[in-house]
Amino acid sequence: xxxxxxxxxVRDLQGAxxxxxxxxxxxxxxxxxxxxxxxxALPDVVVFPATTAEVAACVRIALxxxxxxVPRGSGTGLSGGAVPVRGGVLVVLTRMNRILEVDATDRVxxxxxxxxxxxxxxxAAPLGLTYAPDPSSQRVCTIGGNIANNSGxxxxxxxxxxxxxxxxxxxxxxxxxxxxxxxxVPDAPGVDLRGLLVGSExxxxxxxxxxxxxxxxxxxxxxxxxxxxxxxxxxxxVSETIRRGVIPVAMEMLDQEIIRIVEPRIRAGYPMDAGxxxxxxxxxxxxxxxxxxxxxxxxxxxxxAREVRSAEEASERERLWEGRKAAIGxxxxxxxxxxxxxxxxxxxxxxxxxxxxxxLSRAAGFRCANVFHAGDGNLHPNIMFDPAEPRAxxxxxxxxxxxMRVCVDAGGxxxxxxxxxxxxxxxxxxxxxxxxxxxxxxxxxxxxxTDRFNPCKVxxxxxxxxxxxxxxxxxxxxxxxYV
Amino acid sequence: xTAGPDRPDATAGLAALRRxxxxxxxxxxxxxxxxxxxxxxxxxxxxxxxxxxxLRTAAxxxxxxxxxxxxxxxxxxxxxxxxxxALDLRGLHRTMEYVPDDLTVTxxxxxxxxxxxxxxxxxxxxxxxxxxxxxxxxxxxxLATARGGAWRGHLPSAxxxxxxxxxxxxxxxxxxxxxxxxxxxTGYDLHRLHTGALGAFGVILDATFKVAPLPVATRTLAAAxxxxxxxxxxxxxxxxASLSTRAITILAPEPAGHVGxxxxxxxxxxxxxxxxxxxxxxxxxxxxxxxSDGPAQGWAYLRxxxxxxxxxxxxxxxxxxxxxxxLEAARAAGALAWGHLAAGCVIAYADGMxxxxxxxxxxxxxxxxxxLQVEAAPVPIRRQVAPGGPGDPALVAALRxxxxxxxxxxxxxxxxxxxx
Ligand SMILES: Cc1cc2nc3c(=O)[nH]c(=O)nc-3n(C[C@H](O)[C@H](O)[C@H](O)COP(=O)(O)OP(=O)(O)OC[C@H]3O[C@@H](n4cnc5c(N)ncnc54)[C@H](O)[C@@H]3O)c2cc1C
Numbered sequence: 001x002x003x004x005x006x007x008x009x010v011r012d013l014q015g016a017x018x019x020x021x022x023x024x025x026x027x028x029x030x031x032x033x034x035x036x037x038x039x040x041a042l043p044d045v046v047v048f049p050a051t052t053a054e055v056a057a058c059v060r061i062a063l064x065x066x067x068x069x070v071p072r073g074s075g076t077g078l079s080g081g082a083v084p085v086r087g088g089v090l091v092v093l094t095r096m097n098r099i100l101e102v103d104a105t106d107r108v109x110x111x112x113x114x115x116x117x118x119x120x121x122x123x124a125a126p127l128g129l130t131y132a133p134d135p136s137s138q139r140v141c142t143i144g145g146n147i148a149n150n151s152g153x154x155x156x157x158x159x160x161x162x163x164x165x166x167x168x169x170x171x172x173x174x175x176x177x178x179x180x181x182x183x184x185v186p187d188a189p190g191v192d193l194r195g196l197l198v199g200s201e202x203x204x205x206x207x208x209x210x211x212x213x214x215x216x217x218x219x220x221x222x223x224x225x226x227x228x229x230x231x232x233x234x235x236x237x238v239s240e241t242i243r244r245g246v247i248p249v250a251m252e253m254l255d256q257e258i259i260r261i262v263e264p265r266i267r268a269g270y271p272m273d274a275g276x277x278x279x280x281x282x283x284x285x286x287x288x289x290x291x292x293x294x295x296x297x298x299x300x301x302x303x304x305a306r307e308v309r310s311a312e313e314a315s316e317r318e319r320l321w322e323g324r325k326a327a328i329g330x331x332x333x334x335x336x337x338x339x340x341x342x343x344x345x346x347x348x349x350x351x352x353x354x355x356x357x358x359x360l361s362r363a364a365g366f367r368c369a370n371v372f373h374a375g376d377g378n379l380h381p382n383i384m385f386d387p388a389e390p391r392a393x394x395x396x397x398x399x400x401x402x403x404m405r406v407c408v409d410a411g412g413x414x415x416x417x418x419x420x421x422x423x424x425x426x427x428x429x430x431x432x433x434x435x436x437x438x439x440x441x442x443x444x445x446x447x448x449x450t451d452r453f454n455p456c457k458v459x460x461x462x463x464x465x466x467x468x469x470x471x472x473x474x475x476x477x478x479x480x481x482y483v
Numbered sequence: 484x485t486a487g488p489d490r491p492d493a494t495a496g497l498a499a500l501r502r503x504x505x506x507x508x509x510x511x512x513x514x515x516x517x518x519x520x521x522x523x524x525x526x527x528x529x530x531x532x533x534x535x536x537x538l539r540t541a542a543x544x545x546x547x548x549x550x551x552x553x554x555x556x557x558x559x560x561x562x563x564x565x566x567x568x569a570l571d572l573r574g575l576h577r578t579m580e581y582v583p584d585d586l587t588v589t590x591x592x593x594x595x596x597x598x599x600x601x602x603x604x605x606x607x608x609x610x611x612x613x614x615x616x617x618x619x620x621x622x623x624x625x626l627a628t629a630r631g632g633a634w635r636g637h638l639p640s641a642x643x644x645x646x647x648x649x650x651x652x653x654x655x656x657x658x659x660x661x662x663x664x665x666x667x668x669t670g671y672d673l674h675r676l677h678t679g680a681l682g683a684f685g686v687i688l689d690a691t692f693k694v695a696p697l698p699v700a701t702r703t704l705a706a707a708x709x710x711x712x713x714x715x716x717x718x719x720x721x722x723x724a725s726l727s728t729r730a731i732t733i734l735a736p737e738p739a740g741h742v743g744x745x746x747x748x749x750x751x752x753x754x755x756x757x758x759x760x761x762x763x764x765x766x767x768x769x770x771x772x773x774x775s776d777g778p779a780q781g782w783a784y785l786r787x788x789x790x791x792x793x794x795x796x797x798x799x800x801x802x803x804x805x806x807x808x809x810l811e812a813a814r815a816a817g818a819l820a821w822g823h824l825a826a827g828c829v830i831a832y833a834d835g836m837x838x839x840x841x842x843x844x845x846x847x848x849x850x851x852x853x854x855l856q857v858e859a860a861p862v863p864i865r866r867q868v869a870p871g872g873p874g875d876p877a878l879v880a881a882l883r884x885x886x887x888x889x890x891x892x893x894x895x896x897x898x899x900x901x902x903x
Binding site: 103105106107108149150152156160161163164173177179181183184185186187188189190191192193194195196198199200216217218219239242243245246247284285286287288290291292344345346347348373376377378411412413414415416417418419420424428431432433435436437438439440442443445446447448458459 | 582583584585586587607629631635636639640642643652656657658659660662663664665666667668669670671672673675676678679680683695696697699723725726727756757759760762763764767798800801802803804826827828852853854856871874875877878879881882884885886897
């Protein structure tokens with residue numbers, strides 16, 4: 001440490017926040033050594049600021065002591081983004097959990113970063129509004145984490161990812177300066193630093209307040225469940241639907257493996273003998289919804305659907321969704337461990353890519369359950385394994401890497417919504433040239449964040465960072481999360 | 484004014500450009516004048532490597548470059564401070580990849596939006612943007628200016644639709660970000676940084692967009708009101724009814740007259756979707772106002788006026804709750820004014836407006852938690868009134884130090900404190 005000892009770091013932080021909001025004893029720190037993935041690393045100190053000024057004070061103190069700063073929300077991230085690989089000060093934003101404003105006239109919400117995604121949806125609902133980004137972890141994840149990861153969800157297909165719903169941000173920069181970016185009015189003119197900050201995985205600044213766009217709930221919604229003999233047929237139904245000019249708000253795939261895991265536990269009504277199912281939702285004015293639903297139905301049949309069910313009643317729709325949402329949790333109960341992957345391909349490539357994913361898993365000797373955002377081409381293979389078996393973890397990681405290769409070779413990318421974090425830094429070179437990566441490093445340099453602000457994340461290389469390959473995975477599901 | 488008396492000697496730089504670029508890419512410089520400046524040299528390369536070489540050579544010789552294509556938005560930003568090289572990008576006009584079933588298209592920056600829309604329409608698709616002044620805007624210009632029209636707020640804007648880009652940096656590096664998939668969080672979104680930056684960080688060479696199915700049916704309806712505030716509340720009800728709307732615009736009496744309607748405060752609505760959805764929406768609208776078929780060409784008229792570089796055009800950001808107030812204020816300042824409710828945006832058009840009047844409108848907009856961007860105005864006015872904030876100036880400068888350290892691109896468009 002350049003200046004001061006760990007003792008003075010803790011003392012300075014305690015001076016800024018009060019001793020109650022600074023953890024530094026080993027037994028207290030251990031809870032914060034991981035997120036929902038993988039590699040573990042202990043922070044030197046964990047702080048719980050309550051205001052923007054306190055966040056800035058923490059960043060300033062870390063700067064003075066020359067130690068890293070790592071922001072953290074609920075720790076549900078799936079790429080290791082909140083893991084303090086090089087120690088330092090872990091800034092946990094969960095105390096900043098107030099919804100400051102929900103304005104139905106301007107359709108805007110102003111929130112602190114620690115607000116839970118679902119809490120915002122619940123606050124907006126009585127006004128006939130909703131916050132559209134709905135990651136499956138929405139019962140526990142924070143808006144700050146969503147912004148940092150540009151998180152998606154089942155409804156991203158029509159509504160876009162988090163970035164499309166963030167109007168303005170208040171950010172504490174790596175030099176402890178506080179800035180406001182964007183505007184309460186959408187699409188503000190000028191250099192879009194807001195758009196750059198969203199998805200920067202806590203490497204360019206700490207979000208301390210967000211102004212978000214709310215959308216009006218649609219007058220009519222219909223949920224369809226289409227049953228297919230195979231994932232390939234279901235994938236073709238996605239393209240067939242879009243070819244017919246309809247973009248549903250959600251098109252979620254469940255393969256046979258996942259249906260057999262979920263159905264006995266949740267009783268969502270998925271046929272146990274289905275090869276695959278698509279959960280599809282359309283919304284809008286009633287007449288339009290009826291028409292769109294008819295187009296979807298016809299497209300599914302054309303692609304070989306054995307049956308298409310339609311649910312309009314809220315209770316029926318919820319039951320269908322319950323299975324989807326509980327799917328990943330159910331895998332956790334069905335296997336000693338699993339590795340949840342996130343890749344993205346052009347949706348027309350889904351049939352061939354899924355065939356390769358299944359073939360690779362079979363060849364490697366692992367069961368693989370798939371539940372994913374088919375409409376966006378966003379895959380989530382879940383590789384189930386027993387870490388007690390020899391070399392299992394290593395082999396799972398190899399398989400994961402091979403699957404990422406398949407995505408990249410199909411013209412896709414290495415992450416659709418979970419982020420690069422620590423997990424996929426070394427794959428960045430598969431998609432970007434050295435010049436592309438140099439430009440991204442230049443952004444980091446411009447923000448003055450290179451070595452100190454959430455170090456060893458997103459970009460390959462970096463002072464004092466490991467190669468970037470995961471050594472260990474311990475899929476650790478957050479209590480209360482449903483997926 | 485061409486070469487001013489104190490314009491430094493650029494002979495070596497011009498010779499170097501002529502050496503490095505194919506002779507048949509050089510154009511007559513006088514055809515590229517911008518306001519009172521004429522470049523020393525002009526090139527129209529048709530290959531991205533040539534763009535990179537041009538930038539690197541210009542940077543080496545400290546020559547300033549102004550990238551351009553359709554020349555529809557050259558009055559945006561503060562007036563240029565220097566202009567040595569015109570970089571005409573119209574030669575980059577290929578469609579590189581279009582997969583209708585993926586709803587994605589990758590096109591070069593110099594392609595006019597009109598040509599892109601034609602190709603997409605053959606497959607029943609379109610890019611859901613309506614920038615000023617019309618579809619002659621180039622794809623690169625669409626992104627660099629990030630301007631939109633009446634659809635914004637109802638449909639995703641250019642900023643939301645861009646999935647990835649390739650740019651040429653002043654260093655000569657070709658740099659990609661994003662990709663060709665519709666959902667992607669791989670690396671920093673440099674494409675968002677370039678969108679709306681007026682070329683501050685690089686020259687956009689190509690872009691991949693998310694496209695959408697063309698609506699089967701569209702219909703324009705108009706309802707007159709007795710006051711702007713009454714029109715605003717009709718517009719509000721239309722918005723809250725969650726109909727298949729693609730535009731809800733409030734017109735002050737003057738622009739209503741210009742589009743062939745009676746000169747009264749008017750709500751102009753465009754419905755778009757399936758026949759059934761448009762019919763249902765038409766019926767629902769009738770529940771709270773009396774509508775007549777509106778002039779469909781009214782939209783094109785408003786776009787053209789918004790994009791008129793000869794006049795004074797202000798884009799005033801105002802949250803939906805203060806649209807009517809800002810519309811009144813713009814009208815009181817002597818402008819033709821109309822407001823897009825969902826986008827929270829009032830467009831004010833005038834033959835001319837004093838700097839103090841613009842500043843007063845800006846203060847009013849900022850009090851309403853909005854902003855004001857000067858989209859066109861005579862040079863002297865744009866020297867007095869800042870064009871509109873570039874975000875956090877210190878961060879923007881730090882980013883420019885990384886990407887364009889000698890400020891060869893569009894020098895002056897974003898005035899920087901403490902820099903000549
Ligand atoms: C069961 C389960 C289901 C999931 N489903 C989805 C899904 O459907 N879609 C999806 O996209 N993701 C999903 N995720 C991933 C995860 O929930 C999201 O990435 C979420 O946005 C992370 O939020 P968090 O508060 O837990 O952030 P954390 O995990 O604490 O942090 C994530 C990243 O954000 C940074 N960060 C956190 N707060 C801030 C802040 N205020 N300012 C700056 N940076 C900050 C951290 O440094 C880190 O890089 C799922 C995860 C689980 C465990």
